[in-house]
Every structure is written in structure tokens, then in C-alpha cells.
Amino acid sequence: MIVREHDMGLVMIEQHEHGRLAGEFAKQLRSDVLHPDDPYADDLITAVYEHDRGWIALDKKPLWNDAMGRPYTFxxxxxxxxxxxxxxxxxxxxxxxxxxxxxxxxxxxxxxxxAHEKLWQQFVSWEEKRQERLRRKLAIEKNDPAVLRHFRLLQLCDDLSLYVSMNEPGTDKEAEHPWFRDGFAHTEFLNPKAAKPLTAYWTEKERVEVKPSPFSESFEVTITYRKLAKERIRQMGGEMAYRASTPRTASLWIK
Structure with missing residues (x-):
């Protein structure tokens, strides 16, 4: 779950919804960023759309963090x-x-x-074996530059979706979530002349601009969220308040 606090309560966005939005960004990448003839272009778009699908069941029944007065987040x-x-x-x-x-x-x-946790280290070992098995199956070398590029494009789309989800619409740059104030990590390859990362800005409450843009034109996207008032959480409890809430949809333009 992605949780954003505001004066009246909480804005909550399910992880798989965030993934769907990231997938919409991937579909809009310029052809020189993700060429339509790339043999793995469709697979990459699938990866971006589906990367957080493991959260689907968890987010249907949010685990509440009573000490923080909100659900546990990702x-x-x-x-x-x-x-x-x-x-x-x-x-x-x-x-x-x-x-x-x-x-x-x-x-x-x-x-x-x-990374210091034993469970995480076991997860890393499991996934390294998955990667080795899949590389053999696909006949892909470990340091294939195309794989690294696709991985970085997933990260860009993921970060841009998080930027939209974790910041209050229209937020000034200095008030943004600290993860994104200095741009999106590892995106210098998309801005080789300046050798600087891509950076997003809220130009209006319903408009975000990325400089330099990896997109060929402006496009509209939607995101579904839930809004929980603090008083309703106090009266009903967090989980019940979430279940009783009605999904809302917001639209915004990306340039």
C-alpha cells in the first residue's frame, strides 16, 4: 500500500494500481527509448504493469499499523x-x-x-537462482546491456508512478518526497548530453512535466485511490474504514 497523509486523513493507493500506472508510462515511451521492434518490448511492458502484483491480496486487507495510525506501507x-x-x-x-x-x-x-536481514538474504539467493535459470532458458548473458536498459526503464516508470502517488498534487519541488527532489536515479543514460538524471515537476495540480521528457507528447492517465478521514478511522477502526470507503479516480496529464 502507498499511503499519503493530509490534514483530513489518509490517501491510499494499492500497489498493483501503482503498477498499472507505471505500465501506462511504459506504453508512452518514445520509440527511440523503447523501440517497437525491440523483440522484448512487449515483455518489458508486461513487467512494468505487473511488477507489484504480489501485493494484490495483501492490499485487499491492509495490515494496520496502530502505532503510526495508518496501514503498513510497502x-x-x-x-x-x-x-x-x-x-x-x-x-x-x-x-x-x-x-x-x-x-x-x-x-x-x-x-x-x-539487506542485513537473514530472510532478505535467503530471498536474494532464491532470486539469483531464478535469474540464472531464466537466463539459460532465454540464452541471455548475465551482463547483457539490453537487459540492463530494460531494467532501468522499469525503474524509471516505477519511480514516476511513485512520484505521482507519494506527492500531493501540485507540490512545490522543495516540498516533494525526498526520494525524487534530485531526479530519478540511474536515468542519466536518457540524458547523455547533460549527464544528469531525468527530473519531474508538478506544473499544476493535474499536470506533471518530466525534463527532459522520455515521452513524445503529452498524455492523460488516471489513478484510483481511497481517501479515509481521521475521524472515520477513529470511529470504525482502520480496516473497517478502508473496507467502507469508496474508490475514487483522479486524472492528470504527463508531459
Missing amino acids: DDYPLEPKLEAYKQGLDEVEEMSPYAGLICSLHFLSFTQQ
């Missing part, structure tokens, strides 16, 4: 059930497309916050 969710969900999601993506499974596995092993 960032602080208890490790054991989170890793079980990661594995299940990656198994399902691999069923859809072995190449998508490889790219998504690389994505998850790029997380380092819990």
Missing part, C-alpha cells in the same frame, strides 16, 4: 509476509513471460533497505 510492511508476496508475484509474472520475470526479479533485488 516500505515498512513486516518482512516475512512481504517476501512471500514478492515470490508469489514473481512466479506469476514469470508464468506470463519469462523475460518479464527476469526483469522484475532484477528490480526486486535492487532494494537494499533490509
Whole structure:
């Protein structure tokens, strides 16, 4: 779950919805960024859309963090059930497309916050074996530059979706979530002249601009979310308030 706090309560976005939005960004990439004749273009788009599908079941029944007054998020969710969900999601993506499974596995092993945990180290070992098996199946070398490029494109689309989800619409640059104030990590390859990362800005409450843009033109996207008032959470409890809430949809333009 992605949770954004505001004065009246919480804005909550399910992880798979965030993944769907990331997939919409992947579909809009310029042809020189993701060429339509790339033999794995469709597989990459599948990877971006589906990378967080392991969260589907967990987000239908959010685990409430009473100490924080909100659900556990993707960032602080208890490790054991989170890793079980990661594995299940990656198994399902691999069923859809072995190449998508490889790219998504690389994505998850790029997380380092819990690298000291024994459970995480076991997960890493499991996924390294998955990657080795899939590379053999696909006849892909370990350091294939095309695989690295696709992995970085997934990260870009993921980060841009998180940017939209974790920031209040219209937020000034200095007030943004700190992850994104200095641009999107590892995107310098898309801005070789300046050798700087791509950076997003809210130009209006319903408009985001990426500089330099990896997209050929402006396009509209939607995102579904739920809004929970603090008083309703107090009266009903977090899980019941979430179940009783009505999904809402917001539209915005990306340039």
C-alpha cells in the first residue's frame, strides 16, 4: 500500500494500481527509448504493469499499523509476509513471460533497505537462482546491456508512478518526497548530453512535466485511490474504514 497523509486523513493507493500506472508510462515511451521492434518490448511492458502484483491480496486487507495510525506501507510492511508476496508475484509474472520475470526479479533485488536481514538474504539467493535459470532458458548473458536498459526503464516508470502517488498534487519541488527532489536515479543514460538524471515537476495540480521528457507528447492517465478521514478511522477502526470507503479516480496529464 502507498499511503499519503493530509490534514483530513489518509490517501491510499494499492500497489498493483501503482503498477498499472507505471505500465501506462511504459506504453508512452518514445520509440527511440523503447523501440517497437525491440523483440522484448512487449515483455518489458508486461513487467512494468505487473511488477507489484504480489501485493494484490495483501492490499485487499491492509495490515494496520496502530502505532503510526495508518496501514503498513510497502516500505515498512513486516518482512516475512512481504517476501512471500514478492515470490508469489514473481512466479506469476514469470508464468506470463519469462523475460518479464527476469526483469522484475532484477528490480526486486535492487532494494537494499533490509539487506542485513537473514530472510532478505535467503530471498536474494532464491532470486539469483531464478535469474540464472531464466537466463539459460532465454540464452541471455548475465551482463547483457539490453537487459540492463530494460531494467532501468522499469525503474524509471516505477519511480514516476511513485512520484505521482507519494506527492500531493501540485507540490512545490522543495516540498516533494525526498526520494525524487534530485531526479530519478540511474536515468542519466536518457540524458547523455547533460549527464544528469531525468527530473519531474508538478506544473499544476493535474499536470506533471518530466525534463527532459522520455515521452513524445503529452498524455492523460488516471489513478484510483481511497481517501479515509481521521475521524472515520477513529470511529470504525482502520480496516473497517478502508473496507467502507469508496474508490475514487483522479486524472492528470504527463508531459
